[in-house]
Amino acid sequence: MIAFVIRRLFQSVIVMIAVGLIAFTMFRFVGDPVNQIVSIDTPREQRERVRQDLGLDRPVPVQFAAYLVRAAQFDFGMSYQFRQPVRGLIGERMPATLELAGVAAVLALLVGIPMGVFTALRRDSLLASLFMAVSLVGISLPTFLIAILLRYLFSVQLGWLPSYGRGDVVMLAGWSTGLLTASGLKALILPAVTLALFQMTLITRLVRAEMLEVLRTDYIRFARARGLRNRTIHFGHALKNTLVPLITVTGLQLGSLIAFALITEYVFQWPGMGLLFLGAVQNVDIPVMAAYLMLTATIFVGINLVVDLLYAAVDPRLRIAARPA
Amino acid sequence: MTSGPVLSVRDLKVEFASRRGVLRALDGVSFDIGRGEVLGLVGESGAGKSLTGAAVIGLLEPPGRIVSGEVRLLGERIDALPERQMRAVRGRRIAMVFQDPLTSLNPLYTVGQQIEQTILAHLPVSRREARRRAIDLLKEVGIQGAERRADAYPHEFSGGMRQRVVLALALCAEPDLVIADEPTTALDVSVQAQIIALIRKLCLERGMAVMLITHDMGVIAETADRVAVMYAGRIVETGPVAALVGAPLHPYARGLMAAIPRLDGDRERLAQIPGAMPRLQDLPRGCAFCPRCPENFAHCHVERPELVTRGEHRVACFLYGDGLADRAGDDGAAPAPEMDGAPGEAVP
Numbered sequence: 001m002i003a004f005v006i007r008r009l010f011q012s013v014i015v016m017i018a019v020g021l022i023a024f025t026m027f028r029f030v031g032d033p034v035n036q037i038v039s040i041d042t043p044r045e046q047r048e049r050v051r052q053d054l055g056l057d058r059p060v061p062v063q064f065a066a067y068l069v070r071a072a073q074f075d076f077g078m079s080y081q082f083r084q085p086v087r088g089l090i091g092e093r094m095p096a097t098l099e100l101a102g103v104a105a106v107l108a109l110l111v112g113i114p115m116g117v118f119t120a121l122r123r124d125s126l127l128a129s130l131f132m133a134v135s136l137v138g139i140s141l142p143t144f145l146i147a148i149l150l151r152y153l154f155s156v157q158l159g160w161l162p163s164y165g166r167g168d169v170v171m172l173a174g175w176s177t178g179l180l181t182a183s184g185l186k187a188l189i190l191p192a193v194t195l196a197l198f199q200m201t202l203i204t205r206l207v208r209a210e211m212l213e214v215l216r217t218d219y220i221r222f223a224r225a226r227g228l229r230n231r232t233i234h235f236g237h238a239l240k241n242t243l244v245p246l247i248t249v250t251g252l253q254l255g256s257l258i259a260f261a262l263i264t265e266y267v268f269q270w271p272g273m274g275l276l277f278l279g280a281v282q283n284v285d286i287p288v289m290a291a292y293l294m295l296t297a298t299i300f301v302g303i304n305l306v307v308d309l310l311y312a313a314v315d316p317r318l319r320i321a322a323r324p325a
Numbered sequence: 326m327t328s329g330p331v332l333s334v335r336d337l338k339v340e341f342a343s344r345r346g347v348l349r350a351l352d353g354v355s356f357d358i359g360r361g362e363v364l365g366l367v368g369e370s371g372a373g374k375s376l377t378g379a380a381v382i383g384l385l386e387p388p389g390r391i392v393s394g395e396v397r398l399l400g401e402r403i404d405a406l407p408e409r410q411m412r413a414v415r416g417r418r419i420a421m422v423f424q425d426p427l428t429s430l431n432p433l434y435t436v437g438q439q440i441e442q443t444i445l446a447h448l449p450v451s452r453r454e455a456r457r458r459a460i461d462l463l464k465e466v467g468i469q470g471a472e473r474r475a476d477a478y479p480h481e482f483s484g485g486m487r488q489r490v491v492l493a494l495a496l497c498a499e500p501d502l503v504i505a506d507e508p509t510t511a512l513d514v515s516v517q518a519q520i521i522a523l524i525r526k527l528c529l530e531r532g533m534a535v536m537l538i539t540h541d542m543g544v545i546a547e548t549a550d551r552v553a554v555m556y557a558g559r560i561v562e563t564g565p566v567a568a569l570v571g572a573p574l575h576p577y578a579r580g581l582m583a584a585i586p587r588l589d590g591d592r593e594r595l596a597q598i599p600g601a602m603p604r605l606q607d608l609p610r611g612c613a614f615c616p617r618c619p620e621n622f623a624h625c626h627v628e629r630p631e632l633v634t635r636g637e638h639r640v641a642c643f644l645y646g647d648g649l650a651d652r653a654g655d656d657g658a659a660p661a662p663e664m665d666g667a668p669g670e671a672v673p
Contacts (some may be wrong), residue, residue: 214653219429222491225384225423227417228442228443241431316480
């Protein structure tokens with residue numbers, strides 16, 4: 001098991017170096033970085049000095065290595081746009097995005113799994129058909145439309161919930177959280193529901209399909225023939241066997257929740273990383289874009305590692321496979 | 326404890342409602358199984374053997390349902406019990422073993438956990454006691470190092486060992502009746518013999534009744550006390566194993582026996598029964614076997630034969646009927662092989 005983790009960590013490092021290369025290339029791809037920093041009428045000598053200060057006169061591989069070393073220490077340079085360290089900018093916004101994505105993921109799982117189980121077990125009931133119809137809507141409506149509809153209904157018409165922003169936040173050991181204030185929680189509801197809706201319907205449909213598959217298996221028939229209670233069969237035997245595909249999809253989806261909450265953040269003006277990234281794209285703020293790329297890659301790699309470990313925890317057959325041959 | 330049969334099935338009829346009408350999959354099946362007795366149920370795929378097992382244990386898949394007939398376990402009717410009471414019968418009083426031991430066990434639990442869970446579902450014992458019994462059962466079915474192996478997962482067992490585990494699971498609440506649905510079909514021949522011997526031994530030691538469903542006449546000959554041959558949802562011949570294997574009466578049963586390969590025989594081609602079993606929606610009006618029967622005559626096409634006693638056998642065939650000559654005379658002019666589809670749908 002430990003050997004497996006070490007091997008996966010090693011693979012993760014290789015992935016991160018590759019992503020770092022892409023991030024690094026972005027700087028050169030959009031032209032001479034010095035031009036991005038200095039103004040048009042800067043004299044030549046001054047440009048050269050900036051070039052030397054930034055180490056841009058050194059050979060490219062050396063620059064790349066230096067970039068990686070700095071990135072590993074979370075030093076992504078200065079933002080062109082804000083003239084501040086990128087690390088600080090991201091540090092301020094990351095809690096907002098992680099809270100939003102985390103709440104959305106929990107919501108999607110808490111609602112999606114029971115709905116999936118229900119629609120699989122009571123396949124012919126009216127309520128199950130209703131759930132399936134609603135899930136079809138959830139899966140086919142684009143996020144921005146859902147966001148606008150929710151905002152129109154609950155903020156504009158009913159006036160129950162704020163239409164943008166994050167509400168009041170509390171600093172907790174360098175982490176700004178909106179989960180502890182009433183206005184923070186209220187502000188979280190609409191963006192979290194918007195973000196969760198697609199995931200929820202995806203999970204519902206996945207759990208339903210997997211449950212229907214598992215309920216047809218011999219070991220479920222055998223469990224019935226042994227007179228086990230329905231609850232034991234459905235949750236202990238059937239649901240547990242749907243967990244491996246569920247973990248796979250949830251893991252991938254959690255990554256995209258964090259990385260691609262862009263649209264939701266934009267519609268609700270949620271002060272998270274997505275909004276920062278959109279601003280960076282508009283202003284060709286390469287250091288921010290590169291840092292965002294590295295960060296989302298790290299999150300994906302991290303989640304995949306956790307997913308692999310969870311597989312082994314759930315399915316004993318994969319524990320054997322995980323052992324080095 | 327009654328002295329009657331453990332399982333008594335009378336005139337069992339099972340139907341499937343489909344869009345194209347109602348299909349009768351079991352049509353008046355009757356048999357008894359006594360204590361310590363193994364009844365072999367044989368026939369081709371689709372004859373209704375497994376369906377009979379599922380109907381007895383109350384696990385017919387919808388839209389299949391019992392439309393008439395009785396199933397009695399130790400004299401008590403169990404065919405119309407509410408689901409909650411039926412669940413107390415399943416596993417506790419009737420156990421079932423399925424064909425494929427590779428897929429019968431939940432891959433995510435150790436075999437010990439699965440046995441303990443079943444024991445706890447039926448018997449008022451502590452966890453510790455359930456664990457002890459689980460290990461005893463594994464020993465009884467011949468698992469070496471049962472204490473250690475109880476903590477192994479199904480994928481860590483071979484096919485034969487898994488079928489032993491499945492048997493241990495079936496036996497864990499000491500049932501009166503075990504329905505074994507093709508228990509050896511998925512196993513190697515050498516392992517088959519071990520499992521058969523084990524079933525035989527457990528049946529005798531525990532005085533259980535066993536309903537052995539198989540299409541393998543070799544297995545039947547070694548294991549069963551009595552045999553019932555099924556064809557198209559009916560029992561066409563039944564009798565003691567020696568009589569039925571040694572001197573089958575029904576042309577279908579004779580065909581089955583002739584199709585058993587023999588080691589001592591000359592290397593001729595194996596006998597086959599020509600044709601295939603008719604589908605339920607187009608059963609012929611008369612005897613269902615008649616289109617494939619080498620000895621059919623006019624009367625076979627117009628009426629279904631009922632079971633009649635012939636020595637140790639009971640057989641459903643006009644070759645052995647009483648008053649056959651009269652009827653044959655009457656129906657002499659009846660139209661020859663007639664296969665209209667309608668009669669299969671007995672009820673609209």
